[in-house]
Amino acid sequence: MLRECRTLVTGGAGFIGSHLCECLLERGDHVICVDNFYTGTRRNVHHLLSNPRFELMRHDICFPLYIEVDEIFNLACPASPIHYQCDPVQTIKTSVHGAINTLGLAKRVRAQILQASTSEVYGDPHVHPQPEDYWGNVNPIGLRSCYDEGKRCAETLSFDYRRQHNLRIKVARIFNTYGPRMRPDDGRVVSNFIVQALRNQSITIYGDGHQTRSFCYVEDLVKALLLLMATPDDVTGPLNLGNPEEFTIRELAETVIALTGSSSTIVHLPLPADDPRQRCPDISKAQKLLGWSPKVRLRDGLMKAIEYFDQLLGGKKARIARPSWVFANG
Numbered sequence: 001m002l003r004e005c006r007t008l009v010t011g012g013a014g015f016i017g018s019h020l021c022e023c024l025l026e027r028g029d030h031v032i033c034v035d036n037f038y039t040g041t042r043r044n045v046h047h048l049l050s051n052p053r054f055e056l057m058r059h060d061i062c063f064p065l066y067i068e069v070d071e072i073f074n075l076a077c078p079a080s081p082i083h084y085q086c087d088p089v090q091t092i093k094t095s096v097h098g099a100i101n102t103l104g105l106a107k108r109v110r111a112q113i114l115q116a117s118t119s120e121v122y123g124d125p126h127v128h129p130q131p132e133d134y135w136g137n138v139n140p141i142g143l144r145s146c147y148d149e150g151k152r153c154a155e156t157l158s159f160d161y162r163r164q165h166n167l168r169i170k171v172a173r174i175f176n177t178y179g180p181r182m183r184p185d186d187g188r189v190v191s192n193f194i195v196q197a198l199r200n201q202s203i204t205i206y207g208d209g210h211q212t213r214s215f216c217y218v219e220d221l222v223k224a225l226l227l228l229m230a231t232p233d234d235v236t237g238p239l240n241l242g243n244p245e246e247f248t249i250r251e252l253a254e255t256v257i258a259l260t261g262s263s264s265t266i267v268h269l270p271l272p273a274d275d276p277r278q279r280c281p282d283i284s285k286a287q288k289l290l291g292w293s294p295k296v297r298l299r300d301g302l303m304k305a306i307e308y309f310d311q312l313l314g315g316k317k318a319r320i321a322r323p324s325w326v327f328a329n330g
C-alpha cells in the first residue's frame with residue numbers, strides 16, 4: 001500500500017493556505033495545518049475539520065516545531081500592508097525565524113520545502129515586467145521593508161540551506177492573488193473595492209488610478225504551487241507566479257461596480273509612500289518549467305469573490321452603509 005504524503009502547510013488557515021489545504025486533501029495527502037490565527041481564521045478551514053486526514057494546530061512558527069512530514073509549504077506571514085505594518089517586528093520575525101524553523105524542520109526530517117515569497121522582493125521595480133533574475137529596487141528602511149526584506153531574507157535562507165545542507169527547496173514569488181476567503185478588512189485592492197461596491201459606498205482609489213496591477217485567481221495560484229513542489233530537485237526557483245494580464249486600478253474599480261450592479265462612485269485619495277506604479281510578472285519561466293499559465297479570467301474570478309463577500313456581509317438584503325474602509329491599493 002502506498003504511504004500517503006504528510007504535508008505541512010504553515011499559514012494554512014489563511015486565504016491562500018486554506019485553498020491549498022483543500023487541494024492537498026483532494027489529492028489524498030495527510031495535511032497538517034499550522035497557524036497562529038494572526039490574520040487567518042478557523043472559519044477558513046472549518047469545512048475540513050471533519051476530514052480524518054486533516055489536522056489543525058495552533059502554533060507560532062517563530063518557535064520550532066517538531067513533527068514528521070514529507071513536504072512543507074511555508075505560507076505563514078501576514079500578506080496585506082495593514083496587517084504586516086501593524087506589528088512590523090513580528091512580521092520580520094515570522095519571515096526570518098519562521099523560515100529558520102521550517103527549514104530546520106525540513107533539514108531534520110529531510111522534507112522538501114516550498115517558501116512563499118512575494119513580488120514585493122522587487123520593490124518599486126525599474127524593469128517591467130519583472131523576470132526572476134532582476135534583483136529589485138527595495139527601500140530597506142521604509143514602512144513596507146519589514147515584509148519585503150523579511151521575504152528577501154527568507155529566500156536567502158532557503159538557498160543557504162540548500163547550499164549548506166543540500167535541502168530540497170522551492171521558492172515561489174507570488175504576485176497579487178485574490179478570491180474567496182480574503183479578509184474584508186485587509187485593505188487589499190480587490191477586497192476593498194468589492195466590499196465598498198456591495199455596500200454602495202464610494203470606491204477609494206489611491207492616486208490617479210492609472211497604476212497597474214495583475215490579479216491572479218487563487219485556484220490558478222494553488223495549482224502552480226503544487227506543480228512547483230512536484231518539479232525535480234534541480235528546479236528551485238525563485239519562480240514568478242501570477243497573472244501577467246495588467247489592469248489599471250480604475251479598470252478594476254469599474255469592473256467591480258459593473259459586476260455588483262452597485263451605485264458606488266469613485267473617489268481619489270493621495271498615493272501612499274512606496275506604492276509601486278506598475279506590478280506585472282514575467283511568468284515565462286513558470287510556463288516553461290511547470291507547463292502552467294493562469295486560466296481564470298478576471299471577471300469570472302471576481303464573480304466568485306463577489307459571491308463570497310456578499311454572503312459574508314449578510315447577502316444582498318442585509319447591505320447597509322457603514323464607514324468607508326480607508327486602506328491602500330495594495
Ligand SMILES: NC(=O)c1ccc[n+]([C@@H]2O[C@H](COP(=O)([O-])OP(=O)(O)OC[C@H]3O[C@@H](n4cnc5c(N)ncnc54)[C@H](O)[C@@H]3O)[C@@H](O)[C@H]2O)c1
Binds near residue numbers: 039076175
Ligand atoms: N495574497 C497575495 O496576493 C500574496 C502575494 C504575495 C505573497 N503572498 C504570500 O503568500 C502567503 C499567504 O498569503 P495570504 O494572502 O494567504 O495571507 P493571509 O494573511 O491570509 O495568510 C497568512 C496566514 O499566516 C498566519 N500566520 C501569520 N503569522 C504567523 C506565525 N508567526 N505563525 C503561524 N502562522 C502565522 C496567519 O494567521 C494567516 O492564516 C504569505 O506568505 C504571503 O506573504 C501572498
